[in-house]
Amino acid sequence: MERVKSNIPFVGLHAHSVAGSIFDAIGYPQEHMNYAYENGCSALALTDHGNMNGLAHQVLHAKKMKEEGREFKPIFGCEAYFLPSLEEWHAEYEDSKNQKSKRKKKQDKTSGTTIEDEGASKKAINNILNRRRHLILLAQNQKGLNNLFKIISRSYKPTNFYRYPRIDYDLLSEHSEGIIAASACLGGVYAGDYWENLEAGEEAILAAMRATTEKMMSIFGDRWYGELQWNSVPDQHRLNKYILKMREEYGISVISTADSHYPSPDAWKDRELYKRLGWLGKAHDDASELPGSVDEIGYELYPKNGDQMWESYLKYSHDLGEEYDDDVVLQSITETHYIAHELIEDFMPSAEVRLPDFVVPAGVSEVAALTKMCIEGLRTKSLSENDIYVERLKKELYVIKDRGFSKYFLTMNAIADVANDLMLTGTGRGSAAGSLVAYVLGITQIDPIKYDLQFERFLRSDATDYPDIDYDVAEPMALKQKLIDEWGEDCVVPISNWNTLQLRSLIKDISKFYGIPFMEVNSVTSKMIEEATGLAKKKHGIKAGVYNPTFKEVMEYSDSLKKFLGKYPNIKTHVESLCGQVRSCSRHAGGVVIAEDLNNYMPLINSGGVTQTPWSEGQNVRHLEPMGFIKYDLLGLATLRTIQGAIYHVLKSQGIEEPNYQQIKDFYQANLHPDRIDLNDQDVYKNIFHKGKWAGIFQFTEDNAQAFCRKIKPTSIIDLAAITSIQRPGPLSAGVDKDYFSAKTSPENVKYVNEAHKSVTRETYGFLIFQEQIAMLAHTLGKNLSLDEGNILRKVLTKKGTGKAAKVKNTLHRKFIDGCVEKGLKKSTGLRLWDTFEYFSGYGFNKSHAVCYSILSFQCAWLLNYHPAAWVAAFLDKEPEDRKEKAINIAKSLGYSIDEVDINKSGTVWEISGGGKEFIQPLTSLKGLGDKAVEQILNNRPFNTIEDLLFNENIIYSKLNKKTLDVLARSGALSGLVDDRFTGAKHFWSAAIVDRPKTKKKFLQNIEAYRGEGEFTNEEKIHNIASLTGMFPTAMVMTDDLINKLDEMMVPPISHYDSDLMVAWLIPRNVALKKTKSGKSYYQIDVIDNTNSSTITIRCWGIDPDKDKIYVNRPYLVRPKYDSQWGFSTNGRLAKTWKILA
Secondary structure, eight states: OOOOOOSSOOOBOSBOOTTTSTTTOOSOHHHHHHHHHHTTOSEEEEOOBTOOTTHHHHHHHHHHHHHTTOOOEEEEEEEEEEOSOHHHHHHHHHHHHHHHHHTTOOOOOOOTTOOOOHHHHTSOOOOTTTOOEEEEEEEOSHHHHHHHHHHHHHHTSTTTEESEEOBOHHHHHHTOTTEEEEOOSTTBHHHHHHHHTTTTOHHHHHHHHHHHHHHHHHHHGGGEEEEEOOSSOHHHHHHHHHHHHHHHHHOOEEEEOOOBOSSSGGGHHHHHHHHHHHTTTSOOTTSSOOOSSHHHHTOOOSOOOHHHHHHHHHHHHHHTTOOOOHHHHHHHHHHHHHIIIIISOOOOOOOOOBOOSTTSOTTSOHHHHHHHHHHHHHHHTTOTTOHHHHHHHHHHHHHHHHHTOHHHHHHHHHHHHHHHTTSOBOSOOGGGGGOHHHHHHTSOOSOTTTTTOOSTTTOOTTOOSOOOOEEEESOHHHHHHHHHHHHOTTTEEEEEEEEEOOHHHHHHHHHHHTTOOHHHHHHHHTTHHHHHHHHHHHHHTOOSSOOOOOHHHHHHHOHHHHHHHHHOHHHHHHHHHHTTOEEEEEEEEEEEEEOTTGGGTSOOEEETTEEEOSSOBSSSOBOSGGGTBOEEEEEEOHHHHHHHHHHHHHHHHTTOSSOOHHHHHHHHHHHTSTTTSOTTOHHHIIIIIITTOOSSOTTOOSHHHHHHHHHHOOOSHHHHHHHHHHSSHHHHHTTHHHHHHHHHHOGGGOOOSSHHHHHHHGGGTTOOOBHHHHHHHHHHHSSSOOHHHHHHHHHHTTOOSSSHHHHHHHHHHHHHHHHHHHTTOOHHHHHHHHHHHHHHHTTOBOHHHHHHHHHHHHHHHHHHHHSHHHHHHHHHHHSOGGGHHHHHHHHHHTTOEEEOOOTTTOOSSOEEEGGGTEEEOOGGGSTTOOHHHHHHHHHHOOOSSHHHHHSOTTSOTTTSOHHHHHHHHHHTTTGGGOOTTSSSHHHHHIIIIITOOSSHHHHHHHHHHTGGGOSOOHHHHHHHHHHHHSOOOHHHHSOHHHHHHHHHTTOOBGGGOOTTTOOEEEEEEEEEEEEOTTSOEEEEEEEEOTTOSOOEEEEEESOOTTTOOOOTTSOEEEOOEEETTTEEEEESOGGGTEEEOO
16 A cells, blocks of 8 residues: 655644543554554554553554654553542542432442543533543653653542543642643533533633633643644534634644544444444443444544645535634644654653562662572572582573563562462462572472473573563462552552453344344354364364364354355454454453552553553563563462362361461471472372372363373373373374373383483483473584573474574574584484474473472372361362362262251361261352351351241341341251251241241241141252252262162163163253254253262253253163263154153
């Protein structure tokens, strides 16, 4: 596309993008910048609503444009929400909020995704809670940008926020240096004067605008501009005339702006639809049908050039019969170019790396402080006299110093110190476990030298990227809050995630606007992902595991979607434009930025009441690191909570009534820390990993991993690391699992190229399972090929073509082959080894990570082996609700019995009883029984009669209400209170709960009135127990007589299915009606039996949903087929393969 030439110089100083003006603008900043450049512009300001979330996009794309030879100036700004006095507004706000609370209406939370209500903002706003006006702020230089950051960060503080972040004159006065300001649009500050005084007349409007002008000029001087816009809205032209009056009276300069909201002229309809998607499901005028043309809207909001601005002025002023001074308007257009290139400096935001100073002890440098801490750590571990460790530490500290990361490690050390005083932390995660510095500081727990873990895999001396230590903790939210409390909310800031519109929901939502029948849309969206997955996996050579096709792959490979979009081309156009646009703001799972006074160096936002970064950092977007901010990942690992819980139960069994965290930590350090635990304990390997006891064993909760582990029979941590590294889609699709099993079971058949090859791969039986093995082998056999280069090699092995990475690969290839020949190998052997590198490069796994997590798996197994009841109790405690039933079944399969919930015995955790073979289910495990209700029970028990519970003056019944009492009664927790006055549990439930008596007299009347209720039916009992407790009462469905009869007939439960018998019994727990790609119906049935291990899925093909019925919670005799890949299935009418037993 040839670049447009404009005769009139102009720069857009008022523009919005989807990055910061969610559901108001579309297109990311780079799209707007590209179009503006091609449209003949030399610069563009980004002024999103109330934030600068798009700034990182701007910066990175401006650098890219410069590299490509496209000179284009990014201008950094914001369209802030303004009120004259926040103090006055806040007083009115508090009064209004109090009135609202009396009417029991909920207050909105702060949100990083404020949706601009365009219609509401461009008129008088009477509701004080919504009141705000727009104000354009542009940074002239770095000082101005830092001031703008401070202004925005302050605007999100609780005193400034209700639905919108706000600023006022005081805040502007405090931080105005280096900032240019303009009056904005029909929702702007001058417009506010216009709307609020419209009924009072012209003089009232002018008086208000004069006051505004004088105040703004007192703050900004000649950096205050009136803003004209050109559209078909009559009020806009009236406002323009008033602004020009301010120009005449005060000599202020005026500018014309395009107020662009989409990146090209033809995107107007996508923007209109996107706005409506933002209001979907809400009572709002904007959720209406789409305009037929852009003329119906009355304005075009794309990045215009000077000629187009002039044409807009001529068109709209002519259409509305408005007259202006052409010279003044022309000057207002060209003035923008002067501002952009003469008043605003050509600068990029400072990308200086910001790390906290408070982690460095007073009076010493960061390098000296880190060195001292490391030496002390080495001495504490009794390794200070070991030359291997001393030399390794020197090498690492040199690289860290040279790369300028001493303060980073001090910060991680400070985080670890806080974390370890609060909760258990992980053994290590990712490549950081290869660092001896991290180990001696206590950031990681794995000795990297003991396991041949490479520092170079973590931090190369020649690299330019930042270190990245992922830190596992038991409770990440608690840790982050503690850091915020200790270091300050402007020093510890969680990282934002920007969620985007996804294909499936987008198609459904857009189709609503075009009146396409839901069933037609659903028939496409329900199967398009499945249709595309197989072909997408084939394209990538993936044969096993889960794969999520990309947007483009679904569009390319789903026949149903292609047919649908062919029928409705408008949907296709909108989907292609809107898929991936921002939908909402959330928080990164564990990422935080830590530095002093972050509010001075980035425009902080607030979402859900939490201060967050405006930019994100993750797998798909990297915006923080290029701006000088290092991410710290504090990640929650549920297994650590389970270990902590297990130790709690162990200590209780040893006589400590209520173990505290320090006692738990001491037990961990003495028994489970990797430096203390015997990781070669063969009893643990044999009893747990060989026999297949998998109650919550980390990394071994899935069937495939369990089966492979039993097959391999690991005897070391490296064996476990190899197993978990192989159990991934890539290695499995290449058949590495089968080859590894053969090699491990017949190690004598493994052929090594030479001793170097043997020394590197012997622990994995000749296979390159770990990425570090490729690096080490290349280093060992190559010619002057360093370990740093070896770690570069693993990254570039998959590169092809003539690019930079391919050239690096070719250089390393030559050095490797030359080295092999020099070391006595044939060139053909070297080439074969290189081919092996390339083959395994796509499958190799990080050894540091694999070893750390395998040790964590072993810790779980050690607890299960030596403290089984404590481990299983903790496992039951920590499993989430959707896996609770399975966890209970696993506990039963290990020989434990479960005592039902009892209001007088059950607590907040699973309690061990019956000599360590029984568990008392906690009150907290009941579905529908909240913490406040449990607190009332624990504070007021024991209850000797039901009257003690129903009529207790100490109980707050708003917390222990009828709903919670219903849960207690139907779950069986009140069984001990059912005395001989009641004919059964249902009688008790009806008299005491359903018709909740307020007095004892009424209760006695209820007892008589409901006497005929008697007991719950068997079906009701089963439903109550299964739905409320997470346990399924198999014994109530399968009597001993029935099981004995089936045993005599040699009919096994489904979990012991015998393909020769081809018959089994089972109990359906869930029946789901599904459709095949061709639209045929089938059932997907989850079933259990009395082995209580886990649910099994059976697919029933060829069924008639109207005639074939399956009843849940009833026993069946089934004749299924079994396939190792697809599992269990039946075919044809169910009467032939399914028979109900009782």
